[in-house]
Amino acid sequence: MDTLAPMGYIKVTSVRMQGLLLILFAKQVHLPFIRDIQSTYTRTGLFGYWGNKGGVSVRFSFYGHMLCFLNCHLAAHMNYALQRMDEFEYILDTQDFDMYNTPQVFDHKVVFWFGDLNFRIADHGMHFLRSSINNGRFNLLWNRDQLTMMKKKEAILQEFEEGLLCFKPTYKFDRFSETYDTSGKKRKPAWTDRILWRIKPKAIDTEDENSSTTSSADDDEYPIKVTQDMYTCDVSYGVSDHKPVIGTFNLEMRKKETALVTLTVEGHWSADEDATFTYTILENCESSTWDWIGLYKIGFKSASDYSTFAWVKDDEVAANGEQKWLPTAPGVCVHCCVCALWMG
Template sequence: MSTPGMETMEQNDNEGDNFRLHLVTWNVATADPPVDISSLLHLESPKGPDVYVFGFQEVYSGPLRFMSDVVFDDPWSHCLMTTLAPWNYVKVSSIRMQGLLLLFFSKLEHLPFIRDIQATYTRTGIFGYWGNKGGVSIRLSFYGHMLCFLNCHLSAHMNNATERMIEFEYITDMQIFNCEKAQRILDHRLVFWFGDLNFRIQDHGMHFVRTCISDQNYSLLWSKDQLIMLKKKEKLLQEFEEGPLHFQPTYKFDLNTDLYDSSKKRKPAWTDRILWRLIPKALSSDKQEECGDRSDANNVGQPEEAKKSILELSQDLYTSDMQYRISDHKPVIGIFTLKLKKMQTTPLVHLLAEGEWSADIDAMLVYFPKQPFPSSSWDWIGLYKVGFSSVFDYITYTWVKDDEVAVDEEAIKVYMSKDEIPVRGGECVLGYYCNTLQCIIGISEPFKVHASKVAIEEGLVPEKLRSLH
């Protein structure tokens, strides 16, 4: 006999897969990352996130630092990549506009199903000419569903609520993507909007606001929160949802303390927010879903019922993390369960390393196109160490078209020079990067690259590992 509710649970499992999304927004006030960011990441939770999205505002962008960040990873990106890589998370995409930074990380297993990645930005500071305010966004196809993430830093000060709304509408109108059915942010099936939105608590006096916070009576302040007030009259805002503000206002704190502003005595406010907008299935055509990766591969070989997509979202956590004191803002975390029916279940290519690999001999790899995809002469295959931190964190790469050595109807062999293979060896994977889709569309199983004879003879390989080679 089945237990009550078991039948419903089994039916739900058959209807779609659940993915955990972990979003963080934080105005870091030009500070570098703290030594320990583990509290932000919830890595020790029983089921780790499938996707991390980080939106930062006021990342330090002084002239010398900004120039170095163009060449090297900025401190925040480097910190997160270093922390998440050992847990098998890869930085898939990022975009920076002056102090605004948006980062998207995924578990390695999802990488071949995150396609058609595009990123853009819009300036709104100083009449649209300065990037201290505005929005940066990343859009992509996740298992065939179109998602967009928008990180904003809007105008400050109590009296600019209307200006903030104008800026938001301007950003959503101006950002254009190369996708016929989802050219703008609001064309996407699911949009996350977050950042330092700068909405304040108006009318209530300082004493009342601080008393409510001290007594944890946050609900008494909601009716005068500018964003909540605007939602009552702005149709666009009514399409967005937000969890209840059951955490204390995240702005403005004295640095290195948990005390609200003691100098200028500015009123605390929930300036840092995470909202979302999900277009109901009835309003989203099948054609929109097919736009995900600008190829006919989205639905090739898929049964007709798979095209009728399921996409549901629920919020599991909405809170701030009070332990961080490097900024006058506290970070805000939103954790979501995304339920969807996969419209893509097979990578576009299957990759494997042929024969034994070492720096002593030229190597050969084989890839098998599993579905049609928009290949080009700019496609490449990268050799990565297991535990790589980003799509471009490869040891070396080979151009697919330039280095083809054999082609048949099912398999294509590509050459890689021994001079490019690491002499010390190690556990590696291969990844096929499709330039048109701006993503990795296939990853091999891990395989052993043996240390070269020269490396062993010269003692470059630890003695305990030599027997393995």
């Protein structure tokens, strides 16, 4: 948060299950267009009772497009490739969202699946592995990567895309070094840490004229596009025996939604007087008892860092375009901005 806030990014939400942590940041300009945020988690460790393995996810509507980010930590060791697939399918089956049009992960327009998926490089001996890595000939290892091999026979994996593995296997290193495991176990290097994505196939889009998130002629004319700009790892990071994997993507999509609210500051604000502003509802929207408007200090780092806020009562959600006055607490701060999150 300290690093990203000066770059204009705000923490929207997070979900954690033991060592699994997923944090969503967004540029401040996008906040009014991020709605219906929900998160959940699934335990798969110790027959589903322990959260050291499993998945955490965050889903939300972004300019009218439903996105889901799923972070997993799957079963370890070379011989458990099939168990990893079983765990992944179990996570997909058990993760439910309270959204009528996207109740499950695969209902979303775009899904990013990533984490310590724990797939290994099969068959090759240690000498061949290290020789190929040291010479930068990663392509010699691709056909024995378990995830690549499983993708040839698992239909569910064939729906996902992944960039080329043109970086060193990220497991297992001696901590605080760039040397692969020198302990007595001498674990074989592997691309355990991965980032994949899936665009919902048109054939399974549901047709519902009442939903702004389903397939339509506009969606066919302006399909969402995902382009991976970078896929690499940072070998200099030494706190873990894994090296962090980094992926950057460009999402091209039509902005199907506009901001629900615009705000106008009234008069000159000072710390010793009540501050007021008006808000205007730009379109008809379903009101909720959770709707609120917050006052933030300039440079705020998280959506929960408001200095003060006011609930938007049902009787204040008036006809389209009507203005309302909303007082804020006096003496909060001088350098502030008002943000209509309206995220439910």
